[in-house]
Amino acid sequence: PARFDMASLIKEMETLRLGTKSTRHSIIEKLQDRGFIEGNPVRPTPLGKGLIKAVLTVDSKISEPDMTAELEKEMDLISQGSTTKDSVVSESRDMLGRVMESLEKAESVLKEKIKLSLNEGTIIGVCPDHGTDIKVIKNREYIKIKCLTEGCRIEFTSKIMGLIKETDKKCEICGLPLINIIRRGQSPELRCIDKDCSYNKEKNTMGKCPKEEGNMVIRQSRYGKRFLGCSNYPKCTNTYALPQKGTVKFTGEYCTICNSPLIMGFIATRRWKFCPDIKCEYNRRKDKAGKKQTSAIA
Numbered sequence: 001p002a003r004f005d006m007a008s009l010i011k012e013m014e015t016l017r018l019g020t021k022s023t024r025h026s027i028i029e030k031l032q033d034r035g036f037i038e039g040n041p042v043r044p045t046p047l048g049k050g051l052i053k054a055v056l057t058v059d060s061k062i063s064e065p066d067m068t069a070e071l072e073k074e075m076d077l078i079s080q081g082s083t084t085k086d087s088v089v090s091e092s093r094d095m096l097g098r099v100m101e102s103l104e105k106a107e108s109v110l111k112e113k114i115k116l117s118l119n120e121g122t123i124i125g126v127c128p129d130h131g132t133d134i135k136v137i138k139n140r141e142y143i144k145i146k147c148l149t150e151g152c153r154i155e156f157t158s159k160i161m162g163l164i165k166e167t168d169k170k171c172e173i174c175g176l177p178l179i180n181i182i183r184r185g186q187s188p189e190l191r192c193i194d195k196d197c198s199y200n201k202e203k204n205t206m207g208k209c210p211k212e213e214g215n216m217v218i219r220q221s222r223y224g225k226r227f228l229g230c231s232n233y234p235k236c237t238n239t240y241a242l243p244q245k246g247t248v249k250f251t252g253e254y255c256t257i258c259n260s261p262l263i264m265g266f267i268a269t270r271r272w273k274f275c276p277d278i279k280c281e282y283n284r285r286k287d288k289a290g291k292k293q294t295s296a297i298a
């Protein structure tokens with residue numbers, strides 16, 4: 001069915017006699033503040049969906065429009081002077097008492113149900129540390145890969161849709177599933193879902209850091225720009241700017257002037273070798289010779 005926008009939602013609440021003219025807006029606001037609904041047209045968040053599912057399975061009157069409607073009707077009657085405030089207050093207290101009682105009984109069930117619905121997703125493996133499932137959870141906001149045990153090293157979240165793609169490949173080193181990381185202007189990169197796995201370190205290296213024993217790796221700045229950073233960051237803060245277009249690969253060679261790893265850039269059929277230190281004389285030379293590394297990393 002079509003989702004409600006703010007105006008039609010308030011109309012529907014009117015029809016169901018939910019809230020009063022003065023409270024309907026703040027009810028919606030409250031639901032937004034607590035993260036149960038979002039957007040306009042309004043849609044439930046994963047948390048909201050969990051709550052709805054949980055409430056529907058709990059035996060109480062809270063999910064029925066009737067109960068609030070009944071209360072609100074009486075409030076209207078008070079303002080018209082046809083019933084006393086006291087009688088309504090004691091009636092509501094009784095009603096709320098009954099609801100609270102059944103809610104308290106159901107609370108643990110409720111919590112469990114919400115947790116379960118938040119953990120919905122596809123199982124892609126079993127955690128070697130905990131034996132619990134590793135799941136891919138996708139929703140409108142993110143893709144998340146995580147071990148269901150809290151605090152596990154296996155956790156990977158991407159806010160940008162399409163950045164992570166599942167694969168049916170397994171890591172040769174640890175046996176966990178591999179995922180494809182897709183970045184603009186670069187060929188997809190296979191990564192082990194255990195971020196500490198040495199599979200990722202070898203795959204990503206763009207040569208050795210000339211400042212100490214770290215490896216240079218492609219990183220993404222907060223603004224989405226790629227650059228070379230040292231794997232020993234923050235101990236080593238050595239960085240190089242990279243061209244933002246095309247593919248970049250480590251050549252296996254090092255700059256004869258500054259010892260930085262030499263990089264090959266590719267855009268369509270064009271390719272060019274450069275020293276990532278843009279101020280380096282290497283980039284102004286014509287012969288552009290590089291020092292061959294004995295154990296070249298492909």
Ligand SMILES: [Zn+2]
Nearest residue numbers: 127130147152
């Ligand atoms: Zn785990």
Ligand SMILES: [Zn+2]
Nearest residue numbers: 171174192197
């Ligand atoms: Zn691995």
Ligand SMILES: [Zn+2]
Nearest residue numbers: 209214230236
């Ligand atoms: Zn370094």
Ligand SMILES: [Zn+2]
Nearest residue numbers: 255258275280
């Ligand atoms: Zn250089």
